[in-house]
Amino acid sequence: MIACKHENNVPYSTPTSVDSDHLRTWIRLVGVKASPGRASTPLPLGCQHCEGAPCTNACPTSATYQTPEGIVAQIYPRCIGCRYCMNACPYGVRVFNWTRPEWPESMLPMANPHVSKRPKGVVEKCTFCHHRLIQANERARAEGRKLMPGDYVPACVQTCPSGAMAFGDLSDPRSDIAALAASPRAFRLKEELGTRPKVIYLRQRE
Amino acid sequence: MSNGYGHYENTSISGRAGFWVWIGLLSLPVLWAVYWGALSLFSADDFSALGNRTPWGLYISGYAFLVVSCSIGACLIGSLGSVFQIERFVILEKRAVFLAVTSLITGMSLMLVELGQPINMIRGYIDTPNPASPIFGMGVIYTMDLALITAEFILLMTNNLLIARRIGILALFTAISAGSTVGSVFGLPATKPYWNGPYLPIDFILCAWITGFAMMLIVAYTSAQRDTVHREQLLGLVDSMGKWLAIFLAVDVFFVLWTISTGLYGGGGGGDKYLATMALVTGPLKFTFWGGEVIVGLFLPLALLLLPGWKKAGTPCVAAIMVVIGMLANKVNMLLAPQTIPVPLFGREAYRLVVPSMVEMSIVGGAIAFVVLAYSLVDRFELLTHEA
Numbered sequence: 150m151i152a153c154k155h156e157n158n159v160p161y162s163t164p165t166s167v168d169s170d171h172l173r174t175w176i177r178l179v180g181v182k183a184s185p186g187r188a189s190t191p192l193p194l195g196c197q198h199c200e201g202a203p204c205t206n207a208c209p210t211s212a213t214y215q216t217p218e219g220i221v222a223q224i225y226p227r228c229i230g231c232r233y234c235m236n237a238c239p240y241g242v243r244v245f246n247w248t249r250p251e252w253p254e255s256m257l258p259m260a261n262p263h264v265s266k267r268p269k270g271v272v273e274k275c276t277f278c279h280h281r282l283i284q285a286n287e288r289a290r291a292e293g294r295k296l297m298p299g300d301y302v303p304a305c306v307q308t309c310p311s312g313a314m315a316f317g318d319l320s321d322p323r324s325d326i327a328a329l330a331a332s333p334r335a336f337r338l339k340e341e342l343g344t345r346p347k348v349i350y351l352r353q354r355e
Numbered sequence: 356m357s358n359g360y361g362h363y364e365n366t367s368i369s370g371r372a373g374f375w376v377w378i379g380l381l382s383l384p385v386l387w388a389v390y391w392g393a394l395s396l397f398s399a400d401d402f403s404a405l406g407n408r409t410p411w412g413l414y415i416s417g418y419a420f421l422v423v424s425c426s427i428g429a430c431l432i433g434s435l436g437s438v439f440q441i442e443r444f445v446i447l448e449k450r451a452v453f454l455a456v457t458s459l460i461t462g463m464s465l466m467l468v469e470l471g472q473p474i475n476m477i478r479g480y481i482d483t484p485n486p487a488s489p490i491f492g493m494g495v496i497y498t499m500d501l502a503l504i505t506a507e508f509i510l511l512m513t514n515n516l517l518i519a520r521r522i523g524i525l526a527l528f529t530a531i532s533a534g535s536t537v538g539s540v541f542g543l544p545a546t547k548p549y550w551n552g553p554y555l556p557i558d559f560i561l562c563a564w565i566t567g568f569a570m571m572l573i574v575a576y577t578s579a580q581r582d583t584v585h586r587e588q589l590l591g592l593v594d595s596m597g598k599w600l601a602i603f604l605a606v607d608v609f610f611v612l613w614t615i616s617t618g619l620y621g622g623g624g625g626g627d628k629y630l631a632t633m634a635l636v637t638g639p640l641k642f643t644f645w646g647g648e649v650i651v652g653l654f655l656p657l658a659l660l661l662l663p664g665w666k667k668a669g670t671p672c673v674a675a676i677m678v679v680i681g682m683l684a685n686k687v688n689m690l691l692a693p694q695t696i697p698v699p700l701f702g703r704e705a706y707r708l709v710v711p712s713m714v715e716m717s718i719v720g721g722a723i724a725f726v727v728l729a730y731s732l733v734d735r736f737e738l739l740t741h742e743a
Contacts, residue, residue, distance in 0.1 A: 210478075232411060235407065
């Protein structure tokens, strides 16, 4: 979560922003119970990058759209701040900039120059660090090769100390991520809605 | 018959003074709303009580009330005279179309405060439109509606009645589509089962008929108090619209009944629709639902309109005022009910009701006051009086 904030210039939350439900975070931990009797397990919850994303249909100005790679991305200068995508998202992972984002003076030099700072009045969300994909593509092109596994991972996956998160190309059936997705332990959140999320969780081993 | 104030009597010094006091009283909330509206638009802070789990609130309720219930409602009643040529409604056509235009422009102004980046809308609608979005459809159809009813109003005021009628036919169908499309903004996404489905786009049309009859009944009654020439005709309309209002309210009783019943039937498996319905029945919205929508908005007006013992000259007007209040409560309840329920992914804690902030209430109250103010002014100077 901290890596995400640093990587994507997401302002830090204050007690006031938590109390007023104006929390700015692209990824959060939620407790999910596997069955009624069991203790809840914390799951990281960010944009699920659904294949059938309800938010992309809802957006009147195509500010949220799906990239050819399947990432649900956001073009902030197009966003009108109607918040329809927030109501359409079944996972409640989109956040609105209710106030003008501010950083302490000392933190400004640490801002990521590859990611825009968003103004008040637009909706934000996880983009799977889309700017890293663009950079990785440019590097691969400069080196005259195709994008290889591991060339591009989002900041949360890169920094997770226990390797609890994995990232890869789901459309490649030989990839490690495709094997994990095919595991009998794999499940998606709110599968019954038919949104076909591309974020897949694994149940604990029995 | 003209006394300098046309058909209207009661132009004594006290009558005029009373009118300007009324205008002054209406101007205060309007100015207050403009102040807070400008501050909300240009300040770095947020003055609403909304948050990421309740992204829509009173501004959207006020918008739906003004652009659907009031504007489309007035347009429908205006069409009875201008399009369908029902003789006794012709007297109200200019007033109805004026109210339709004013309510629509005021509702759209509310949207300016609601949207985070309203300027992006102009570019986005032209450069990168998404026709699959109900909000995009709503914007396009309402722009057409505004153009048509404004043209109709200008044609009526300049006595181009034949063209006004033709434009009126187009305006009528555009208005119904527009109102229904606002319902589809809620009805199409599957995320909120309480909103999802064909019910709301249909219900919004019924709400427009009810509010339209209620508003124009108040207009006819207040005009009858001062218009000596058309008094009998206007009071006849009050009686007639009172009956239509009662019929539509009786139908609405079943709309409300089956909305609640289908939400609760069999416990709904404890799903989101059941929880949203329970928010209305016993949850945090029970006062605005039972008090505002059911008792004040439905049953008391029905009793006032139908029970013969209660029938006095001003009774239908009192009932109509209650209906308008009930329709506003209906929009607040409809909007908030599914947003108050706990999100399963966040642990299904207690209901979470966001009480609108004073700024939200001031802005929406000021918007409604503006419509009354604008009508009071043009009515006072007889700009909308029917000439036979």
